[in-house]
Amino acid sequence: APANITNRTGYHFQSPKNWINDPNGPMYYNGIYHLFYQYNPEEPIWGNIVWAHSYSTDMINWKPLQPAIYPSAPFDINGCWSGSATILPGNKPVIFYTGIDPQNRQVQNIAFPKNLSDPFLREWVKPHYNPVINPSGDVNASAFRDPTTAWYGPDGHWRTVVGSKQGDRGVAILYRSRDFINWAVSKNPLHSVEGTGMWECPDFFPVSPMTTDALDTSAFRKGLKHVFKVSLDITRYEYYTIGTYDFVNERYIPDGLSPDNHTGLRFDYGNFYASKTFYDDGKRRRILWGWSNESDSVLNDWKKGWAGIQAIPRAVWLAGDGRQVVQWPVDEVESLRHKQVMINKKTIKSGGVVEVKGIETEQADVEVVFDVSSCLDKVEKFDPGWTDPQKLCSLKGAEDQKGAEVGPFGLYVLASGDGEKRTAVFFRIFKDVNKHVILMCHDPTKSSKREGLYKPTYGGFVDYDINKSAGKISLRSLIDHSVVESFGAMGRTCITSRVYPDFAPGSKAHLFAFNNGNAGVKILQLKAWEMRKALVN
Ligand code: DQQ
Incomplete structure (x- = not known):
């Protein structure tokens, strides 16, 4: 086909072929950026989802590695869906992801690098005690996914939220753990909003109203603000608010500067979904990755043999007026x-x-x-x-x-x-x-x-x-x-x-x-x- 029929991108992240969607578990570890992503190894349409894996030293030039996480056990036999990475004390990364079990229930699993001295962290091990979080009680097992990067509280507990819905109410269910293995559900969700439907890919991170310096996800001190983002399945757009993390009551309270629903603030007002941030300890910035789906016909996706790209990673910080976040493509893209x-x-x-x-x-x-x-x-x-x-x-x-x-x-x-x-x-x-x-x-x-x-x-x-x-x-x-x-x-x-x-x-x-x-x-x-x-x- 003539070049203008494939329209293949020249400097955006994508796969050599087949389907890609959400960016997963982005992290900076020992000088290397890792990006995992939802990937169909067989076709340019969604399905057979595994975590494909690439690494980079500048977030612009990437080399592929073998898939990091793929269906292999009952707790993820029907798919390895979105999730995040957290770096544990002692410089040990852990992946948190949603597995689809034999009953098609969504459960949350963890995985560790097999060999921490492999600079590329090629192989990941899923402990036999997975899943570490089950959809218990009145949790809707087919709407329970996408665990966030965990943050560590001053009380010695890790916390994560999992996206869900109760009826029409979008919910971020909060879990707590001392050892990252045994997780207990919190009495109240971190946040929820009536009428917004399923909350996919929640993201929760601190920002500073004083400086544009980024903060580690676990940063916790007086005066910080937090950003809470969800990807709304019903609109296929993402929305965020800026607010306060009330640690004592385990709640996020939006400031109310903009509506907290599908008319609110967005990282991107276009084709940008399932985004996720991470703290880049190398350059001390918070980086936002988002997926941009094709808007070509499915027939043409088959002809091209590929579908989906990741947007250029963006540094993200709180605007000086505190009313919104500001985003800017990482400086490294300028090397092109x-x-x-x-x-x-x-x-x-x-x-x-x-x-x-x-x-x-x-x-x-x-x-x-x-x-x-x-x-x-x-x-x-x-x-x-x-x-x-x-x-x-x-x-x-x-x-x-x-x-x-x-x-x-x-x-x-x-x-x-x-x-x-x-x-x-x-x-x-x-x-x-x-x-x-x-x-x-x-x-x-x-x-x-x-x-x-x-x-x-x-x-x-x-x-x-x-x-x-x-x-x-x-x-x-x-x-x-x-x-x-x-x-x-x-x-x-x-x-x-x-x-x-x-x-x-x-x-x-x-x-x-x-x-x-x-x-x-x-x-x-x-x-x-x-x-x-x-x-x-
Ligand atoms: N994509 C994943 C889910 C997530 C959705 C499945 C968002 O985990 O909720 O590929 O695009």
Whole structure:
């Protein structure tokens, strides 16, 4: 098939072939990063799930190892589902994962490296006393999975939460253990929210309101905040809140700055699911990994022979205002930056485009700062009924000029030379009673003419005071054949999309800055780099 039919990524984590989903048990151990992931060794569709395993020294270039965990005992004979890694005292890693037993019940198991002196931790041993946690009492055995990295309390107990549901109520069931083997259920869940359905892949970690320095998952002291995230099976999106961990009452209490349900904050407003963080002791940062599924047709997944990638790992920390987290691709991805071009102080007039020339852009990294200071006084009015940014992005689109004053402006990525085919990454600015409202969107509706593609428009609001920054707002997009990951306002709002451009054979991807609003918008500076291929498995 011509290269543009496979759209295989060049520097995103993926498997040589077949299906991948959730990132599992990411960890940094003795100078090496480990990434495990849900993998079907046989087909490019979900099934036969094992934990595939790769290692890296920079989280960008990866070498594959043999699967670490695969069905072998009654407690996981029907599948080895998602889980996490914890580093125990004495520098001993342990994996916590969900096994599917002969009755198709979900149970929680542990596994240890067979040989701690193997730098790659290739073989893992599952003790015979597994499962260590059973779905007991009124726990729904088919909704009981994805144990988190455990944290150690000042009372000498380890704790973990397992995602579940009780009726329609999403629940994070809390367990406690002194020895990591015998686990007792806590009287109350760590957290639960009515009407949110099954909580997959919960994640719970401390953040500091004082610094951007990351904290180990077990960090515990006065004044810290915690982030609690779940992947909602009913919407297939993830939501998080920032709150307080009330250790005495064994509860997480969200701050209430944003709704604690399927309308709340998201790490990513696009195709990004089953994410998991870990503390990187090497560079003292917290890293977020998320899975980005294909939105190609299943038939085409079979033709390509592969499905699923992991997004570029992101450093994550609490924003200075404490209202949200901020994410930024790990610095190591910049080692792939190669040829660079730059555009300075160029105004894009209404309806205009500026092409970024001189580099190949199907594998690129672009950073741009727009300046809209000259038109902030004439923006269109915000309707307070517009509560759903994704809907607003579809409603308004990248083309809409009716009433559009400041924006839509942004980038056309993976575009054909005539700009007809493109994925639009853009902002649009509105005026609410006493503040500006910034909308950020991905519009892939014109990304490809191929049939059977799922091309949802994605959107999020950007909680960013554009007046404080004198009318400037930044945008970064990582472009890689069939994926676009965008970071608005230095990582305050992130959107990931999968797109499948179908250029004519031999023609290349183009990159443009565009402006479809009435007001002229200035590119203060745009830098774009061609990206080298990473060594990925
Ligand atoms: N994927 C795993 C489950 C998890 C789901 C199975 C989330 O453990 O709940 O492959 O994508």
